Amino acid sequence: MxxxxxxxxxxxxxxxxxxxxxxxxxxxxxxxxxxxxxxxxxxxxxxxxxxxxxxxxxxxxxxxxxxxxxxxxxxxxxxxxxxxxxxxxxxxxxxxxxxxxxxxxxxxxxxxxxxxxxxxxxxxxxxxxxxxxxxxxxxxxxxPPNVCRIDLSSVLVAWKDNPEARRAIVDALPLLRQASHVTVVEIVESEEDHGRAAALAGVHDVVDWLSRHHIHAIGEVPEHTGDVSRQITDIARQVGAGIVVAGAYGRSRFREWILGGVTQHLLEQTSRCAFLAR
Missing domain, CATH: 3.40.50.620 (HUPs)
Structure with missing residues (x-):
């Protein structure tokens, strides 16, 4: 591909x-x-x-x-x-x-x-x-208007177990193969969500799947829940990500526009490129 x-x-x-x-x-x-x-x-x-x-x-x-x-x-x-x-x-x-x-x-x-x-x-x-x-x-x-080169020293995959994220990571394979470091992260949105153990299992599967495509990645699920956009931004900064890969609008676009959401945040942030698929 x-x-x-x-x-x-x-x-x-x-x-x-x-x-x-x-x-x-x-x-x-x-x-x-x-x-x-x-x-x-x-x-x-x-x-x-x-x-x-x-x-x-x-x-x-x-x-x-x-x-x-x-x-x-x-x-x-x-x-x-x-x-x-x-x-x-x-x-x-x-x-x-x-x-x-x-x-x-x-x-x-x-x-x-x-x-x-x-x-x-x-x-x-x-x-x-x-x-x-x-x-x-x-x-x-x-x-973003001030990012003029592709930085593949580190790529962050913002994982969520939905069709949009699955499609995005497949579409991103050519870029991920050229990245020096790949981090897969899932943020548990609330304590009432499916839980950190389930998220860790999902991220482990994604990391293993990437290895089958000759891409070495590490997985991470923070202990803190909620505030997904901020946590993704913080982790992207920590790992020095030049690109964030994510599925777009897993929820309705109207809800994200009114309440804020990860997709809208990635479309408007100015620090790194966003690779989005839906």
Whole structure:
């Protein structure tokens, strides 16, 4: 298993340098084809006008989008020079998340930017990683704006015995094989949960399964329960993890958005990349 095609999603209104750098590094590591992708759509106010003013604004808006798409293609091609022998560029005047989800059928992994804590993403200019991970059907490597290289000296697998985590760890196998150290951790959410003994048994199975794929890993189940996001962050810091691998939205996305949750935390933290699958 490898990543034969890497797709990197560029944003209209955010810096793209770090996600481009990481996509280029992935392509070099796995000798991958690289696909750059971007899309934008006119924002709604244009559709509520009429007459010559609306026509003028629409023409100007479309021209601005086409110009920006051209700039992003040039930025993509310049950043990828010398990193791969096969480049593709895909763009459209369309809602970004919808377009990227559609085009991701051509990729093994999609690289995108992180969300910004407390701020809403403009859906007409950038793809919200929370939207992508829900629908894309591919692993998503979420890159904070200040993380510009893949650090595989240590990778943390945030384990939870559910389908999302199982899918994520399978999708992450190519990266885990290249990691120097792999730690599998499960946080018991409450005293009333299935208990630490059951969690230890599950983590032991995962570590053993990884060994069958020639990946040496260690397992950990902290004695403290609850506050999963904080504990994962603390352990990631302790082991020096450059990437956290996790299944996305084991609970409803709405509940995580309202109450907070591990997926939302990983999408918004700025210290390390998050490898998410659902």
């Amino acid at each position: 490898t990543y034969s095609t890497v797709m990197v999603a560029l944003a209209f209104d955010q810096p793209n340098a770090c996600r481009l750098s990481i996509a280029a590094e992935l392509a070099e590591r796995f000798e991958s084809r690289l696909i750059g992708i971007a899309a934008s759509e006119l924002s709604p106010p244009v559709y509520y006008m009429s007459g010559s003013q609306a026509e003028r604004l629409m023409v100007e808006g479309l021209a601005t989008i086409k110009q920006r798409l051209s700039e992003l293609e040039a930025e993509f091609r310049q950043a990828m020079t010398g990193h791969t022998r096969e480049l593709q560029w895909r763009s459209a005047i369309e809602q970004p998340s919808r377009y990227i989800v559609q085009q991701a059928r051509a990729a093994d992994i999609v690289v995108c930017g992180a969300g910004v804590s407390g701020l809403l993403t403009d859906p007409f200019a950038s793809a919200d990683p929370a939207d992508l991970v829900m629908e894309i059907g591919r692993p998503l490597l979420v890159v």
